[in-house]
Amino acid sequence: MKLYSLESNDPRRLGPYRLLRRIATGGMGRIYLARQEAPGTPASPAGPTGTVVDHGLVAVKTLLAEGMVSRPDRERFAREVELAGRVDSTYTATVLDANAKAERPWLAIEFIPAPSLAELVVSAGTLPADAVRWVAAGAARALVELHGLGVVHRDIKPLNILLPQDRPRLIDFGISHAHDHTSSTTTIGTFAFTSPEQACGKKSTAASDMYSLGATLFFLAVGRPPYEQTDHSFGVLALVQRAELDTSGLPTELEPLILPLLELDPERRPAPSDVLRDVLADLDRAAADQGAERWLPQAWTALIEEYAEQGRQLRDGALDFEAAEAPTQVKDEGAPDGAHEAVSEMREQLEALRKQRDALVRAQSEERAEAEARELARQEEEERRRREQARKEEAERRERERKEQERKKKEQREQRERERKESQRKERERIAREKTETAAKNKSTGATAAKQPAKNSGSSEGWGGLLVVALIIGALIWQPWDKKDDDTPTSSPTPRFTLSSSGGGTSGLGGDDTETDSSSSSSSSSSSSSGGSDDTEPEPEPETTSPEPDPTEEAFKAVSSGDCLDVVDTGYGGLTKYDWSEEKPNTTSCGYGTRVKVTSTADDCPSGVAKATWSYYSTSSGERTALCLTGQYRQGDCLLAKHEGSNISSIAMLSSPNCTDRKVPVAYNEILVVTDIYRANASTGTEVCRHGQYDMNTYWSTKVDDGATLLCLKAYD
Structure with missing residues (x-):
């Protein structure tokens, strides 16, 4: 056990305790080995309780101070005394006595002769x-x-x-x-x-x-x-x-x-x-x-035993501290006059040097503390800049990805539009071919019927025969027996994707084969008239087609609980309405930067912070499909907000603007960045957002996930 002799600036007594040796010196105080004066002696006044109890050897702690003890140091020491006095455990050092109001405050605790x-x-x-x-x-x-x-x-x-x-x-x-x-x-x-x-x-x-x-x-x-x-x-x-x-x-x-x-x-x-x-x-x-x-x-x-044995010797008095501390008086008979005064002056000079040394040590300690504080502030500033650079790079990456996705979507829309127009063009060409071929067949049938009476008639009946032929040709062209009403064409085109076998042919998407439905029926009727047969081919039943599927409804129904969507609130719907960046949901991986996640596909979605409902009503099926959404957040994400005075009155929790945008929707006037994300309870507040005592930023906070998560926000610089 290391015990040090008392120095000139060490007190010799604190309260009823006589100091024997110095055990340790810390940043703010010193601990001494002390023995309580015998009860009843003038040097041992009663403690705070009014009685003096002999504790034998004790450890006495006091403050390091030159002159008067400052008020903050005294208050801190008093708080230590109060806290230490609360504890009464066999696993801590027991507090025996204290006086925080003394000229030099002191605290006496149990002396434990043991190594650390x-x-x-x-x-x-x-x-x-x-x-x-x-x-x-x-x-x-x-x-x-x-x-x-x-x-x-x-x-x-x-x-x-x-x-x-x-x-x-x-x-x-x-x-x-x-x-x-x-x-x-x-x-x-x-x-x-x-x-x-x-x-x-x-x-x-x-x-x-x-x-x-x-x-x-x-x-x-x-x-x-x-x-x-x-x-x-x-x-x-x-x-x-x-x-x-x-x-x-x-x-x-x-x-x-x-x-x-x-x-x-x-x-x-x-x-x-x-x-x-x-x-x-x-x-x-x-x-x-x-x-x-x-x-x-x-x-x-x-x-441990060596320490314990030394402690027993100290308690039993085997080590004579008094003899070691007693000043030795030696009279030098041959000393010249004034020698003792010179020695006293040297001692005073030595004492002054010791005080200068202590002051220098304290000044160096303060300089080191200031240097450490400056270094800590520098490191915090570097860390802040690093995080800012990372947020900027992440924002740029997300902007590039957004533009790339928009480009791909635009190309897909243009491709679908080109395919639709090409399909319409081929359909029109098919219908035109059918009409041309039908007209050609009708003309051919009329010419054949006109030649037959010409062979059997004489020259005397020429004009009458010609009149009959003209009437027959007109009747064949008009075909009043095949008209249903004045506005319905004789041969209607077969719808796309419908296959017909009434005339032995098929119609494919953009194919070259010609359907022979109602035009083939007309030809059969003409043949039966000329040949005398009463058998006629029945008119084919019109085919019924199911309504076209609604692609938006199908996109909504394809989404499942737990999916993430490539969609955000643009903010152009104002403070009370969502304006989604896409017309229909597109699922994506739930990775870094994905804002919206589907929590349920039920009709009744829960309400709360960072929660929303996206629904679609299909006029084709008459059904409503709803998606329950919640927001996902990462450090560095940005949100649209409305700043009024020193308060944030509204935040678009499902928005995801570019952090460096200069313009925002008219309902908003601020872009906030997520600086930190903490697990939260009822008592967690904005105070956790600050990064050390040198952080002078203004922070706001909001809780999501039903209060389980706290987002720290600040205005994007």
Whole structure:
């Protein structure tokens, strides 16, 4: 155990405690080994309770201060005293006495002569799997009790967990906070053991302690923090912010215990009670309460015993601190006059030099803190620019894809229009051929009938025969027996795709064969008249055709629940009406950038944020088809919005404009970009959107997925 002699700027007494040695010095305070004065002596006034209790050796913590203690430091120390006083656990250091209102505030806690986990790993090596589980059980028990009291430690690390022979002990509540004190500040502990949300400047929660516990257990098993090794503290901080882990060397049997604690998402980390349950299930419950000898390697237990023995010697008085501290008075008879004054002056100069050194150390510490803050701000700015560039590139890619899709759709429409016109042209040509061939057949039949009477008539009957022939030809051309009414042609064209076999021929789409339906029937009638037969071919029944299918209705009916659609709200329908970018739904893969997804094909769609109904009524079938839609979002997506004053009054949740568009539909005047997406609960709000204390952007937020997801939005720059 390393104990340091008191220096000239160290106090010699705090409250009823006489300081013996300095144990450690932190960034804001010092911890001393002290002994309480005997009760009843003038130097031991009563504590806050009015009585003096002899605690033997104690650890006394106080603030580092030159002159008067500042009000913020005193308030912070008072909060630490209040929080530490809440905790009464066998797995933490017990608070014995305190006075936050003293000239130099102090806090007396139980003195635990034991090494920290950090010193044990450095001096005695790493732990096997069961020993890691035993330490995890003790630390989890401490956190169960702390979190149950509403206290978040915020600085779990190997240096703050002492390991005596019986059980791990959690110490140092210097930056702890309670749930009723969360509005003041956020804290970044030791970089390698802090959580990603703390490293990003966000508020610490109980889940932050669990991440730090996971990093500490990894350190026990592997001998290093769970990140790639680097000598630059800001490099470590960047890795922590993104939770970029290097888990090489972690034993496989410890992965189920440690890796869930190192999840980037705080909500996915287990609670301390879950960790305690799992490790006790892996350990023998009866043996889990046994001491260090049952679980730890011999090198660890030897070092723990050395600390314990030194603690016993200190308590028993085997080490005489008073003799070591008593000033030695030596009178130099041969010293010249004024020698003692010279020595005193040298001592004063030395004291002044020590004060200058302390001031220089503090100034250097402040400069380092400022440099770290500037570097952190620079990294955040670089990260912001990188995200902005990525969003811009993604917007350009999506714009290129949109234009390519529009080009392909235009080509498809033009191709269909060309095919339709070509089909109409061929149909007209077929009908014209049928009419021409029918007229030619009628003329041929009339000429044959005219020759027959000419052969049998004499010259005296020429004019009469000619008159009869003319009448016959006119009757054949007029064919009054085949007319149904004055507006119906004798031979109507066969509809497209209809096959007819009344005359032995077929009509195909654009074919060259000629149908012989009603024209063949006329020829048969003429033949029977000239030949005297009464048999006539019956007129064919008109064929009935089913109504043309509705392609839009078919497109709607082809969509299934879970499909994604290549369609967005253009925003030109205004604030209360959707204007879809397509006339009918086109399914697409549910990949990056797809805005609309079908949740159901029921008639009654649910309402809510980012939900819509797209329906179609077919006049052909008389049926209505409905699609229930919801929005899908990714970081970097853009949405149309209406900005009124400092508020966003409306957002087109199913829109997807180009983020760099200069013009927007008249109902809107803003383009918002999705900066972050978080899992949400009832208490999640816009405050999670800010990226550290240097982020000066204005954010808005909205919840989708029935409140389970929060979108962070800001105006696109």
